[in-house]
Amino acid sequence: MPTSINYKNSLNNKKQSNLVLFVEESFKSLALNKYIKKSEYLFINDLIKTKDFKKKILTFELSSKRNIVLVLHKRDLNPSEIENLGAKFYETFKNNKQNYFTINSDTLPFKTKNLIGHFLHGLKLKSYKFDKYKTKKDNKDLLIDVVGKNKPSVNDQKKFKAIEDGTFYARDLVSEPGNILYPKEYATRINSLKKIGLKINLYDEKKLKKLGMNTLLGVGQGSSRESYLVTMEWNGSNKKSKPLAFVGKGVCFDTGGISLKPAKFMEDMTYDMAGSAVVVGLMKSLALRKAKVNAVGVVGLVENMPGGNAQRPGDIVKSYSGKTVEILNTDAEGRLVLADALTYTEKKFKPKFIVDLATLTGAIIVSLGSEYAGLFSNDDKLSKQLINAGEQVEEKVWRMPLNKNFDKLIDSKNADMQNINYVGGAGSTTAAQFLQRFILNKTPWAHLDIAGMAFSKYGGALNSGGATGYGVRLLNKLIEDNYE
Helix, strand or coil: CCCEEEECCCCCCCCCCEEEEEEECCCCCHHHHHCCCHHHHHHHHHHHHHCCHHHCEEEEEECCEEEEEEEECHHHCCHHHHHHHHHHHHHHHCCCCCCEEEEEHHHCCCCCCCHHHHHHHHHHHHCCCCCCCCCCCCCCCCEEEEECCCCCCHHHHHHHHHHHHHHHHHHHHHHCCCCCCCHHHHHHHHHHHHHHCCEEEEECHHHHHHHCCHHHHHHHCCCCCCCEEEEEEEECCCCCCCCEEEEEEEEEEECCCCCCCCCCCHHHHHHHHHHHHHHHHHHHHHHHCCCCCEEEEEEEEEEECCCCCCCCCCCEEECCCCCEEECCCCCCCHHHHHHHHHHHHHHHHCCCEEEEEECCCCHHHHHHCCCCEEEEECCHHHHHHHHHHHHHHCCCEEECCCCHHHHHHCCCCCCCEECCCCCCCCHHHHHHHHHHCCCCCCCCEEEEECCCCCEECCCECCECCEECCCCHHHHHHHHHHHCC
């Protein structure tokens, strides 16, 4: 049974329920006397002096119930810290034999908006599992009742759930194996989101050839699987304003093509479509919470395989923009998918800005590890908005340089440009510099290289390892704070 949260009017009298209380670190909340016996209160007050407050979650065996005391520090009452506390709560008790908990929201010592909502949001995000293909599933999880007057409003509950659903959808997509989630299946799943109010358009290879999207098609031509471009539109604003645009790299499996990757860890290349999954998850969240904004998501879906018809190093292709590209390395394929998608998005939708996301380069992991996504942009305002949004939800970005001096590293003798810097160095920057050439009308644009953030071997604050869904909450926050 997955983590279940129910909102109730009064305390549940089940004998085996764990009672969860919130206190400040000095433990002076007399309000607790209403919910536990005076003798128990005095007992905890005495015993708490021996506890380590750094742990923040303290447990006491009292009467027939186990009381879990969550310690809150005034300096830690920002939403991100509260979400981390919720995640820590889940991690602490996920294997508890008695998995029924009653959270009393009336014991909150501080008036912080949506504290309970953020606590449960962090708990839910941490509780995600992808066990679809396990024959024996671990069905035990936490069952939580929330009582008291400080529960989140119905609208806030729906909002949190919409963000969780979008994040989980992105994680699900990234977690699927390549033999299941190939481009056509992926396009079909996106098309099913029509039922929640998104306008979906699918472009198959016949349509893409007619449009002249040869850089995208070139990546997928070695595969027996057909390539696609999919657009998703959400019109939630009453005004006829320009949409916000989000573009994602959707390489469902990346062997490297003729420039074949090493066998070790190639199985991880199922997550080379994580950028597109973020865009799909975001669009689902916006539709579910009925965001008051116009937005469009565009994803290029391909499979990069070394088949008999595969693109060769040395090939020259003409992009949708009309610019020509010399292919020096077929494993630098994500930028080719994005090139056509970016130009098409700009030309078709004339957006207010474009943010693209991609697991684009290993070089960004060398630079930033798994703590920050690389941010490259032609616009200071958009960059600042992304940085601020990232800090608030702990999906951080770090701005990296773009400069015309890098252009000489991707200029080709035989075409307008080449798809890699053959000299070496500045791998992430030259990839972003390449993408920037396909923004033709000076539209504000930001590129997020999420190669180090999309998948975690060891887990993070709000995920338990595997696909992270990084980017859904970041972009939702960007929209919520600046464009609604």
